[in-house]
Amino acid sequence: MALKPFVFTTASRILFGYGSLSKLPEEAAQLGKRVLLVTGGSSLEASGHRAAIVRGLEERGLDVAFCEGVEAEPSVGTLQKGIDLFREAGCDLVVSVGGGSVMDIGKAVACLSASDRTAQAYFDGEPITRAGSPNIAVPTTSGTGSEVTKVSVLSDHESGRKASIRHDAMMPALALVDPELTFSCPPSVTAASGMDAFCQAIESYTSIRATPLTDAIALEAVRLTGRAVERAVENGADREAREEMALGSLMAGIALGNARLGLVHGIAHPVGILYDIPHGVACAMLLPPVMAYNMEASRAKCGRAAAELGLIDGPSRQDGAEKLLEFVAGLNRRFGIPERLSDLGAERSDFAHILKDGMVSGSTQSNPRPVDEAGFLEVLESVF
Ligand SMILES: [Fe+2]
Incomplete structure (x- = not known):
């Protein structure tokens, strides 16, 4: 092709x-x-x-x-x-x-x-x-x-x-x-910004605007940030973990600068400002529900990412995307990331505002599975 x-x-x-x-x-x-x-x-x-x-x-x-x-x-x-x-x-x-x-x-x-x-x-x-x-x-x-x-x-x-x-x-x-x-970053900032980097790596890898160049860079960014984020949070003086996170987030930035992102970032912007939470926390909590929404559209790439992270034996295994989602949910739990928008004081009446801002975002439009209003609301409801 x-x-x-x-x-x-x-x-x-x-x-x-x-x-x-x-x-x-x-x-x-x-x-x-x-x-x-x-x-x-x-x-x-x-x-x-x-x-x-x-x-x-x-x-x-x-x-x-x-x-x-x-x-x-x-x-x-x-x-x-x-x-x-x-x-x-x-x-x-x-x-x-x-x-x-x-x-x-x-x-x-x-x-x-x-x-x-x-x-x-x-x-x-x-x-x-x-x-x-x-x-x-x-x-x-x-x-x-x-x-x-x-x-x-x-x-x-x-x-x-x-x-x-x-x-x-x-x-x-x-x-x-x-x-x-990055050594002076406290654990909470290391976790939030690290999950932003990991999320950006996943979203740029699975974006509809991805290219062979961004794929190579984004996949390595997924591997680096996914493997190192927890070590960097647990021990901020771990030189190797800090180095891998710095390289991984740089590579994710290069990838997203060319391939754009996805629905997590489309929703995270209005959610972050509405409930006054750090951008990385918003991205982390939205990543599992958006991965679930995108499951079939990004199954092959998520399987490849899961194999890179050692979550499955090889990319030919069918459940890589599910394993990757479980891995992200586990990181979020251990980092104390809120699980539901209602935990942040959200009301269903906020959805209209989030939808209006999020639907026009270039990130939403780069999502691997097309997002219409019903799909957008389905994700919000699943994380409410
Ligand atoms: Fe971000």
């Missing part, structure tokens, strides 16, 4: 491995002179990494301005604040060091810095016509894969809407992944 034509893009350059962070200053110096350093909470500071990064950049002769305290599920207002800081300081490069929310803000600030419209206008769908400055993304969690995507997910907390801005110019010029930076 002839292959469908496809395009594959990722960050221009990827630096991976323990010790990579020491290369940040020389890499940054090749891309700009005045850096806006975008960071999140205080853990980067407590670990001493923030001071070392600033010192390293300054020693290379770079000026550093700061955009600090980017929150989880970042708002359109935070993006606007970042753009204002970038312009006021006359920056020409963004370096974002943090979790997905921090990198999402950093990428969007760099891209939109050249434009004259507000962040709100772009959130509302204004097309981006001018590419701004380059950005470097440095993840401190193993989860979102945002370091290798051209997407920024933002929340409008007033309207309860979550939407993404995407543009080729948002793709990091450099993704710098040093597993050492």
Whole structure:
């Protein structure tokens, strides 16, 4: 059978491995002179990494301005604040060091810095016509894969809407992944972000937009994250587990950046914002019911993934997809992931809102089994 034509893009350059962070200053110096350093909470500071990064950049002769305290599920207002800081300081490069929310803000600030419209206008769908400055993304969690995507997910907390801005110019010029930076992640964050990575690996592997390139990368991401996530949660100092999670989440990010995701992410966005739960927790709890919904459509690939994870003897066994689902449910139980939406205070009257937001999502439209309104509601009901 002839292959469908496809395009594959990722960050221009990827630096991976323990010790990579020491290369940040020389890499940054090749891309700009005045850096806006975008960071999140205080853990980067407590670990001493923030001071070392600033010192390293300054020693290379770079000026550093700061955009600090980017929150989880970042708002359109935070993006606007970042753009204002970038312009006021006359920056020409963004370096974002943090979790997905921090990198999402950093990428969007760099891209939109050249434009004259507000962040709100772009959130509302204004097309981006001018590419701004380059950005470097440095993840401190193993989860979102945002370091290798051209997407920024933002929340409008007033309207309860979550939407993404995407543009080729948002793709990091450099993704710098040093597993050492994930050591300060507490077990709860390691579990939530790790399940996001695992879910993204599964969803990009089974997506209708998957290609031979994304398949190879996504399957390895399933294997790496599926095998390592529990070890990384149990012992945050396990160097091998941290390394496998960092590599697995990077690979899942590369896969999803090209193959998109599936119904888990279509539902997780409105659910995350509505019940104020971390993105990874929403993904983890929705993965088993969506896998059940997709069972026949993705049976062959889930069987292959189950074999890679050692859950069955070989991909020819018929019950691989069921074994994979049991494996995910077991991880969720051991990580204390809530099982039902009603445990989060959900009411059936919320379904209309979740449906409206989730049905139009590009993730929902990439799901292996077509999703109509009845199918969407069937999944919500099964996890209610
Ligand atoms: Fe995700």
